[in-house]
Amino acid sequence: MKYDKIKDTLLSEVDSGLKFAQSLDNAAEFELFLYYRSNSNVEIRQGVVKATDGIVAGNAIRAAKDQRVSFSSSSGITPDRIKRSVREAIASLKATSEKDTRFQGFCEPKPPGKEGKFASKILELTTDDLVKFTLQIIGDMSTVNGRILAAADSNISWGGFAIGNTRGLQEVSCSVYNAGSAYAMAIDGEERRTAWEALVTREKPLDVTGLGEKAATKARSLLGAKKLNQTTVLPTLWVPEAAASYVLSSLQQSAKGNNVVEGLSPIAEKLGEKIAGSSFTLVDDGQNPLGIETEAIDAEGYPQKRTTIIKQGVLKQFLFDSYYGQIAEKPLTGNSSRAGGPFGSSLCYEYTPTIIGKNLEVSPGTKTEDELIASIDGQALLIVDVPIGIFHSDVATGEFSAVASSVFLIENGEKKMPLEPISVAGSFYKGLEQLQGIGNNAVMTSLLVKTPSLLIDGFSVTG
Amino acid sequence: MLETLQAAVSYGEKLGADFVEARFDDLTLRTLRRINDTWKDIILKSRTGVGITCYYDATPGYSFTASEDKEDVNETVKRAYKMAKAASTAASLKLDFNERPAVKSQPSDTFNVKVHPRTKDLDFKMDLINRMVESAREAGKDIQNVTGRYGELFGQKIFTNSEGSDINWDFLVVDLPCRVTSKTSTGALVFGSERKAGTLGLEIYKQKGFTPEEIGKAAGEFAAEQITAKACPAGKFTALTDNDLTGVLAHESFGHLSEADFVVMGMSPLVDKIGTRLGTKHATIVDGGVPNITKNGGLWIPYDDQGTKANMTTILDKGILRHYLQNRGTAKNLNQEPTGNCRAVHFGFIPIPRMTNTYFMPGDLTKEEALEQLGTGIYAIQTSGGQVEGDGSFLFKADRGYWVEHGKIQHPIREVSLSGNILQLLTQVEGATRDLSLMGTYFGGCGKGGQHPLPCGLGGPKLLIKDVTFGGQA
Secondary structure (H helix, E strand, O other): OOHHHHHHHHHHHHHHHHHHHHHHOOOOEEEEEEEEEEEEEEEEEOOEEEEEEEEEEEEEEEEEEOOEEEEEEEEOOOHHHHHHHHHHHHHHHHHOOOOOOOOOOOOOOOOOOOOOOOOHHHHOOOHHHHHHHHHHHHHHHOOOOOEEEEEEEEEEEEEEEEEEEOOOOEEEEEEEEEEEEEEEEEEEOOEEEEEEEEEEEOOOOOOOOOHHHHHHHHHHHOOOOEOOOOEEEEEEEEOHHHHHHHHHHOHHHHOEHHHHHOOOOOOOOOOOOEOOOOOOOEEEEOOOOOOOOOOOEOOOOOEOOEEEEEEOOEEOOOEOOHHHHHHHOOOOOOOEEOOOOOOOOOOHHHOOOEEOOOOEEEOOOOEOHHHHHHOOOOEEEEEOOOOEOHHHOOOOOOEEEEEEOOEEEEEOOEEEEEEOOEEEEEEHHHHHHOEEEEEOOOEEOOOOEEEOOEEEEEEEEEO | OHHHHHHHHHHHHHHOOOEEEEEEEEEEEEEEEEEOOEEEEEEEEEEEEEEEEEEEOOEEEEEEEOOOOHHHHHHHHHHHHHHHHHHHOOOOOOOOOOOOOOOEOOHHHOOOOOOOHHHOOHHHHHHHHHHHHHHHHHHOOOEEEEEEEEEEEEEEEEEEEOOOOEEEEEEEEEEEEEEEEEEOOOOOEEEEEEEEEEOOOHHHHHOOOOOHHHHHHHHHHHHHHHHOOEEOEOEEEEEEEOHHHHHHHHHHHHHHHOEHHHHHOOOOOOOOOOOOEOOOOOOOEEEEOOOOHHHHEOOOOOEOOOOOEOOEEEEEEOOEEOOOEOOHHHHHHOOOOOOOOEEOOOOOOOOEEOOOEEEEOOOOEOHHHHHHHHOOEEEEEEEEEEEEOOOOEEEEEEEEEEEEEOOEEEEEEEOEEEEEEHHHHHOOEEEEEOOOEEEEOOOOOEEEOOEEEEOOEEEEOOEEEEEEEEEOEO
């Protein structure tokens, strides 16, 4: 299927599928989700090439009757596969008397938001272009001195999804993007240090110039690491990629309406309270035209929106889908997702709607990263990549323990030598309260969070 | 379906491919989830599709389709061939592989259970969760949330290739986890969890120790215990890791480093270390697709997704590195045998070297002897996962733990995380208990190269390790 045929095709199948469902049980409520996406990828790792190209297509239906709700999905978007899902969902409904007493119905129709921008030139890219991008990234890495092991990939992804339900909602949204990444491992004797850089773009085809060199240079700068040799409490400066992991592991989790409603969010009772330093503002902008997660609608068909979560340190709003928004009696924020985001599943249609931040953005501060470093008295740590294990933190406790393996010592306002991996532990939320500074260097990270560097005091470090 | 796959192989060869692999998955996945009194998920998924790998000049190209239609499958072969041909121009390291005899599967290759999940209705499975959740509520204190889940994944996997292999077997994993979140007097949230999972029939949930009531009770009690737990101290301590955590250590740290694609590319610290002593005599790590499920648990994976029959591979033998986890191409490059470790999460992914069941072998200590030998340190229990970097740096989260002094458990601790470098850690293993248990889960799973979650088995005995770095309160 060509890109320009996706919308009509998906909407037509949604309409037919819903009619079929109602023909089997006109007393039930139905919601049908169709997904179609082309993914092409070329990966080169130390000269070994792997190339893939395929269409991910699938359907999912939710059926509801007397507050019993079932979900069924199957691979493909052909009428026979859709009918298979419909029959299974109805069979599941009949097979149980267990109710979801909080279920109040599927999403009501609303005018959609806007799709993100994209360059039609991305759709014209070929496998040969992907090979060329990937080779260029690898070639750039080889310009850096020393022993560097190189891996890179580039890909094109285009497609869309459509949703319809028996409340009259029928919407569709499409998107296109082009991405590339560079992974470098610098080796000196038995010492190995790694770095990763990535680019995702939808407004123009990839320009990978400098990407490989940046990764290789960063990996090389981490060689010669020394032991910290102490267990103590130190300030930590998180560069954007690391800061993004902090935001994703903490506020993205605790601001989700499901965790708030289910009693699993440590900030559930803190609306209107100051929970972070006064200069900290966090928004989720599902309508940023250049945001990778920007779509006209969310995964239930509700228009995506811009939501301020924290403004100048004060907790303003949580993120909701229709299910939890209705339970909490809060406005919907268009944050329903089916296994999307940076850790999403390729078969996202197999997942029931849940809540996710779309395009999280931390507002920049006024200081450069160098000025933040210069503002530090005594020792601190500069964390330059995502700490190992930070995503294994538990949302309910708000406590974390992770290993910063790409880290430098800061001493008396200057960046010093790289350090061997250091365990960093503490409470995400106490950390936000002890925010010492925010950089002016906000960038879109590979974790799809736009953030500047964050300087935080009060974490235990061991190494 | 085999005929369609065989036709796809012939078509790929006709296009010009040197070698073609074709596979078909027809899998059913069921997920049930109850949160407190609400049934949040009653889910059934049918995952059906065809994956084609074409090799051109020792370079793979991969494509897939959800369709079983011959024309669509042929179109998929064309795409895979086109990708292979384009990619071959950029490959400077080519992973050719040796010809092997065709592999034919037998009906006995599918693991038989007494009560297969396909034979039980939805209410039976929901009742397992209800009983588990109610039991957790009775056992817990100051409960904020109880979540009970049930998962099953089963179905047919068919494979053929240019050598004429004919493989057809059924995968199965079931999982029944419970998680209880409680609130402390200061408002902090703590949790406890328990589960029983693996290639199992549902008869397991009638067996003593694994009933839904016992799983729920354990989760409730663990959460209640955490209410008064102290923060884990930061610093270096001797550790005793329980069987599950030992398994994560084997999988996340050493297992990934032994995957041969990392080795071929020079990215693993295990490059050129075959025959080298890396650990103490107490450290033996194996991987295999057909463990003694009845006795020890785990996952049944008799063939990988490249048609290689499962092996039991001794990766680390009493501290000495013996073998990597191979696919056919890496095996030839490294002059070893394929090990049955070429796996894909589903038909949408190209198979790559992955683990099957990876575990430390047991030693000769009882738990009491291990604690006595531990002296003063931390007994770290259960796990919510971990992560390893290419240089061997790792971090693992234990769900809970105990502070131990003079071989006696003193008090519970929370936020227990272990970190370090695996190659260093292996030299610090001081003993292992004699019990061996494995688990393979439906919820969770392994991630690599964008492919997740892949069901993997892991486990081992309890492992005694000195000088482990624990993150926590300074």
